[in-house]
Amino acid sequence: MATTVSARIATTANFWGDLPENEYYKSQGVRNSKSYFETPNGKIFTQSFLPITNTDTPIKGTVFMTHGVRKSEEYKDLPAFLFGESMGGMISMVMYFQSEAEMWTGFILSAPLIVIPQPMIPSKVHLFAYGLLFGLADTWAAMPDNKMVGKAVKDMEKLKIIAGNPRRYSGRPRIGTMREVVRVTNYIQDNFDKVTVPFLTCHGTSDGLTCPTGSEMLYEKASSVDKTLKLYEGMYHSLIQGEPDESANLVLGDMRAWIDERVQIYGSKCDTRA
Template sequence: MAGERHVEGRLVGARGVELFWQGTEPAEPTGVVLVSHGLGEHGGRYGNVVDTLVPDGWAVYALDHRGHGRSNGRRAHLDDYMDWLSDFDLFRRTVTARHPDLPVFVLGHSMGGQIALAYALEHQDVLRGAVLSAPALASPAAPKPLVLVLTQVAKVLPTIRPTGIDVTKISKDPAVVAAYRADPLNHHGNPTLGLASRLVGQFSTLPERSRALRLPVLIQHGTADELTDPAGTRLLESLNGSPDATVRWYDGLWHEIYNEPEREQPLADLREWLAAHR
């Protein structure tokens, strides 16, 4: 696209961890979208979102969360949940300094969807709205008794890596799975128990906290997602307090709705919703 440019930079986040961010800016941006990526991946995997939104005037930026992508930190590990939120706030302030008068939306997927929701609840005054794609609010692999055990073990052994995600379940498109496996910026091992316990620990509290949400929100989820349980999104759908909440369910779609063979509809819904709320 004429006038479009790629930008990138680094920040010093919580506990002195250096973080990487990147963005694609149209010639005359009219809004900002901040991407919060999922577990094990990085902000550079959102090309479909960039290609959909930038022609409409959106400047799209993504932060590599600590321990992911080109950011520093122990791979796929988290010491304290507030580190994620502190990092993301620094990222937002850095980006909005480039566009001080434009509306800002956060778009989070999976783990990043949870982070985006938690961040939005704490910073409703500086955001225009939030988009949550398959937010990590429940997992079929994490029954409550197991969560309690893992939480206790994580206090003693936070850096062990007992289990991870099955990347073959991210999309029905074999090319997407192959590209994920070939991408050296993805984390191809398991997350630490420290990260997993803090992520799963929000399942019992974040949907309830969403009663305080007043921002416009778009929630998108595939019904055949086996990585983040749609039950968590259904709970969020029923509890969130936003007076402007839109929920879109995609029958038969897997985890990464923007990378599914049927991606056209979720991306069109995203584009339409953002345009209506700019």
Template sequence: MPEPEAALRTPQGVPYADLKHFVNADGQHLFSRYWEPDGPPRALVFVAHGAGEHSGLYGEIGQTLKEQSLFVFAHDHVGHGQSEGDRMNIKDFQVFVRDSLQHIDLMKGRHPDLPVFIIGHSMGGAISILTACERPNDFAGVVLIAPMVRMNPESATPFKVFLAKLANQIAPSLSLGSIKSKWISRDQKQVEAYDADELNHHGGMRVSFATQLLTATEQIERQLPAITWPFLVLHGNADKLCDITGSQMMFELAPSKDKKLKVYDGAYHALHHELPETAGSVLKELTGWISERLPAPPSQSS
């Protein structure tokens, strides 16, 4: 018999009944966060976090946009943070997309007349791209921070891809090693905070999960020539975790008439947690870009 909801707890032992959450199509509880403005919101903004991390790392973005009268919301993906699921293991990458659309639909149900934006970082960038591709007319814009558009060319040669798929058939639970936190940011304080955060996954990535990421990037590459929705891509040219050539390829191949690529010289992967000057620029860039695409506020009658 399934456990009653009152007894269900996060991986950290907190009852879901005490936390904001929603239940996905597989019956899994996904921990959720909301940054709701004090007055009427002008738009909805969904934030998709990256592999091995959690939605709590986007508090500064959420708070900043909230102060611009935007209603920001996010959840910990299955197998991440305070959500249910085997840690960083998933049967199909599409589950991330499906859950994102479910959360977006829940919020649109409460605010049906508001435009919807998506912000995605790293793996969350891949989720964001595939989510917007599934419903190309539903989103006012997509902001991608160091998105996973393609696998690192050095690790995704045809032979290595063949070996990865073969390993997935033979030993899907085999660990490929953990994410190297030193490549997250040039700001040592941010690296130390990442390492100390118990909600981040500090263990190894399984072959099965890596294969799902590979499948997602292959799907994105097929979709690029059909992307017409507005997007902003921010990427550091010293990023060793998500290759910048993927962002450049997306910018070149997507026929969208409203697209922008901004490259941060020398910056690492988590641009929003980079050195203060870079992180501040990223926050200003994404806030300004979204603000420019908002409907005009209703005129105040005297």
């Protein structure tokens, strides 16, 4: 009898098996490092993945930069692309709007949360009422729970792995979080026309967590000359982690082809906003 994914998770050190962490990442062609930062609000965990390269395969560009990497001496002249998935797509859009004019060469979004699906839109009356408590209710997990994971992941074996993640938040959405999501998505929609850099936005037509219409609106309203919209028929929200391998590889292949072409077109020290 074949071993189930849930049983395998319970008997192995990591979801990929018993291979030591550094050896696993090396097999994937990356160097992995972890760090922790103490803040007034607690400890923050970070993890980085850098490509293993040699002089024969130089780095062509950087994808999603943070903690000063974008402006570091080693990488500052390379093309720079933001990447954001789901709520990360929403955050990437805000980063783009708030960055210096020549900071980013372009961006890729995967199922970005820039339009909230109708069943998930919180009641304005409820948000207003909670707001009368002057922030006291912001941490309350009191928003409607729409069981989002099942709507995001199509491959059932991968769903078992994702649902078994002990770090995954499984409670109801918090009031303060939903208030900010509403505010920020409205801000992004009001500023679609200010997008001028090249971008690729991808969405599954059966996404039950974020609206494909968000990607369509961005494509239609952005001022960018170089813009691409990819809609994947029947795919769910998690295009990369949650689809069967064949579908996920199709999406990754499209992203890779797009970014390789833009690196060739725009090169280093480009001004894509002119």
